[in-house]
Amino acid sequence: xxxxFSGRILIRNNSDQDEVExxxxxxxxxxxxxxxxxxxxxxxxxCQAFAPVLKDFFVRLTDEFYVLRAAQLAxxxxxxxxxxxxxxxxxxxxxxxxxFLPFHDELRRYLGRQFSVRQLPAVVVLKPGGDVLTxxxxxxxQRLGPACFANWQEAAELLDRSFLQPEDLDEPARRSIxxxxxxxxxxxxxxxxxxxxRNGRDSGDPQGDAGAxxxxx
Numbered sequence: 149x150x151x152x153f154s155g156r157i158l159i160r161n162n163s164d165q166d167e168v169e170x171x172x173x174x175x176x177x178x179x180x181x182x183x184x185x186x187x188x189x190x191x192x193x194x195c196q197a198f199a200p201v202l203k204d205f206f207v208r209l210t211d212e213f214y215v216l217r218a219a220q221l222a223x224x225x226x227x228x229x230x231x232x233x234x235x236x237x238x239x240x241x242x243x244x245x246x247x248f249l250p251f252h253d254e255l256r257r258y259l260g261r262q263f264s265v266r267q268l269p270a271v272v273v274l275k276p277g278g279d280v281l282t283x284x285x286x287x288x289x290q291r292l293g294p295a296c297f298a299n300w301q302e303a304a305e306l307l308d309r310s311f312l313q314p315e316d317l318d319e320p321a322r323r324s325i326x327x328x329x330x331x332x333x334x335x336x337x338x339x340x341x342x343x344x345x346r347n348g349r350d351s352g353d354p355q356g357d358a359g360a361x362x363x364x365x
Contacts, residue, residue: 149174152278156255158224159242161239168247169357181220182281185272187265189228190238194331195269197310199242201290202271208294219297220306224248226259228268275304 150171158168158177170173173237186202188195202223225248229235232251239248249256259265261271263275263280271289273282282288288296300306 150178152274153224153249153255157250157255158247159250160244161225161242161248162244174204178222180276180306181222182223182297183274183305184221184223184285185226185259185263185269185274186223187226187228187260187272188238189230189236189266191230192228192268193237195353197237198269198286198290202269203242205289205294205296206246209297210243210245220301221297222247222348227258228256228260273300276306 153174154171156165158174160166160168165206168177170223184206188199191194206221206223209221212218223243223246225234225239225242225246227248229238229251235248236250239246263283265272265284269281269286271285272280272284275281281300292299
């Protein structure tokens with residue numbers, strides 16, 4: 149999926165508008181995910197009406213307030229705004245995890261032609277490999293809400309990464325405040341086990357090795 153934006157700069161919709169400019173970071177944000185390409189414009193009344201629906205849809209699937217683990221979902225806003233000021237105004241209240249293309253990048257227009265976008269708003273859903281899953285999910289999102297994702301995930305045969313640690317691309321994973329205590333307890337238990345093993349061998353106790361080995365299990 150990252151190949152669609154290879155050689156391009158994507159921008160994060162945070163207060164600093166940080167650029168995603170390395171291929172490695174771009175891959176982390178887009179690979180093995182369903183990617184929504186949201187074609188819209190601030191001057192479009194239908195887009196203005198749909199934007200809060202899409203925002204709620206995205207937040208309920210990716211925000212830790214609603215879910216324990218963010219869905220494997222990314223969204224790129226492909227602006228069709230006539231001016232950068234209108235683009236910035238439209239994005240002002242949208243989620244920080246959204247990505248968007250710089251206003252001067254002509255890929256904004258090219259993608260509209262590539263995916264045959266005929267009207268706004270439009271949401272193209274792409275599989276991780278880049279194939280189109282849904283050419284326009286606008287009506288489906290309005291009708292079903294977050295339940296769409298489960299259908300898309302199944303249809304795309306998306307690899308379930310629920311066995312991995314929770315993702316946060318901006319901050320390192322937080323450790324439990326009890327982790328140092330648990331690690332210390334493990335070291336103490338381990339040292340006690342070793343001491344028992346040595347004592348068992350020194351005294352000729354045939355159970356010495358077996359006792360130490362049992363503690364590991």
